[in-house]
Amino acid sequence: MWRPAQLLAFGTKVSRVRGNATKGGEEPFVNPLQRGVMEIRPGIEMASLSDVGCQRANNEDATSYWEPKTDEEFQRKGRLAVVADGMGGYEGGQEASRLAVETIEDIYDQESANDPRDALLKGFRAAHERIREYADAHPEFQGMGTTCTALALNDLHLYFAHVGDSRLYLVRGDTILRLTRDHSYVGRLVESGVLRSEEAERHPQRHILTAALGAGADVAADSPTSPLALENGDVLILCTDGLWSLVQEPEILSVVSSRDASSACAELVKLARQRSGPDNITVQILRVATNGTARH
Numbered sequence: 693m694w695r696p697a698q699l700l701a702f703g704t705k706v707s708r709v710r711g712n713a714t715k716g717g718e719e720p721f722v723n724p725l726q727r728g729v730m731e732i733r734p735g736i737e738m739a740s741l742s743d744v745g746c747q748r749a750n751n752e753d754a755t756s757y758w759e760p761k762t763d764e765e766f767q768r769k770g771r772l773a774v775v776a777d778g779m780g781g782y783e784g785g786q787e788a789s790r791l792a793v794e795t796i797e798d799i800y801d802q803e804s805a806n807d808p809r810d811a812l813l814k815g816f817r818a819a820h821e822r823i824r825e826y827a828d829a830h831p832e833f834q835g836m837g838t839t840c841t842a843l844a845l846n847d848l849h850l851y852f853a854h855v856g857d858s859r860l861y862l863v864r865g866d867t868i869l870r871l872t873r874d875h876s877y878v879g880r881l882v883e884s885g886v887l888r889s890e891e892a893e894r895h896p897q898r899h900i901l902t903a904a905l906g907a908g909a910d911v912a913a914d915s916p917t918s919p920l921a922l923e924n925g926d927v928l929i930l931c932t933d934g935l936w937s938l939v940q941e942p943e944i945l946s947v948v949s950s951r952d953a954s955s956a957c958a959e960l961v962k963l964a965r966q967r968s969g970p971d972n973i974t975v976q977i978l979r980v981a982t983n984g985t986a987r988h
C-alpha cells in the first residue's frame with residue numbers, strides 16, 4: 693500500500709538569496725516542516741515547492757502535506773494539505789505560518805470525530821489561539837499573523853477552510869476555478885466592483901488583509917458546508933500571493949495541464965522568479981489519479 697513519495701519537490705534546488713543581494717549561493721532548499729521521509733498513498737500525485745523569491749532574505753511561507761499513519765485512519769480522514777503565508781516581521785511571520793501548519797496538522801490528527809470540515813475548523817481556531825498566545829508571550833512579535841488555506845481530501849470528497857489571501861484553485865479539463873475568496877482590502881474592492889481583478893494584482897495596498905490567523909479577537913474561516921465532489925484528473929493548486937500575483941490563472945491552467953505535479957511546481961516558481969519574485973513563492977499541487985492514469 694505504501695510507496696515512497698518520489699514526486700515530492702522538496703529537494704529541488706533553488707537559489708536562496710541572502711540579504712538584499714540579487715545573487716546568492718545555490719543551495720538545496722529544505723522545507724523546515726519536512727519531517728523525515730514523507731510517504732503518499734496511491735490516489736493522487738502530489739508535489740510542493742516553497743521558494744524565498746528574489747528579493748526577500750527569509751521565507752515566511754509554510755506548506756505541508758500529511759496522511760494518517762494507519763490505513764484505518766486514512767479511510768476516515770484522508771489527506772491534509774496546508775499553505776500559510778506569515779506576516780509580522782520575518783521572525784514573527786515565520787513562527788506564525790509554522791504554528792498554523794503544525795497546529796492544524798496536530799488537531800486534524802487528534803480529532804476522532806468523522807467530520808473533516810469540523811476538524812479543519814477546530815484546527816483553525818486552535819492555530820489562531822496559539823499564535824495569539826505566542827504573540828502575548830513575545831511582545832516583540834505583536835502583530836504576527838498568517839494566512840492559511842487548508843484542504844482535506846477523503847477519496848473524492850474535498851473539504852477546505854481558508855483565511856487571508858492565499859488561494860485554492862481547481863483545474864478540471866480546460867477550466868480553472870478559484871475556490872477561495874481573498875480576505876483583503878483589494879479583494880473587497882474587486883467583489884464590490886470598484887476594481888477589476890487585474891488592477892487588484894498590482895494595487896499598492898494589495899497586501900492589506902482583512903482577516904488572518906492570530907489577528908483580531910475571533911477567526912472567521914470560510915469553509916463550504918458540504919464537500920465538493922472531485923473527478924479523476926482534477927488538479928488542486930494551493931498557493932500564496934507570491935505566486936498568484938505574478939502568474940495569471942490561464943498560465944497556471946496551462947502549466948498544470950501540460951506537466952506532472954513536480955515539474956509544474958518548478959515551472960510556476962520559475963515564472964514568478966522571472967517576474968522579479970518580490971515575495972516568497974509557495975505552491976502545492978495535488979492531482980487526483982484514482983486509476984493511476986490521470987492525464988497530464
Ligand SMILES: [Mn+2]
Pocket residue numbers: 777932933934971972
Ligand atoms: Mn506573500
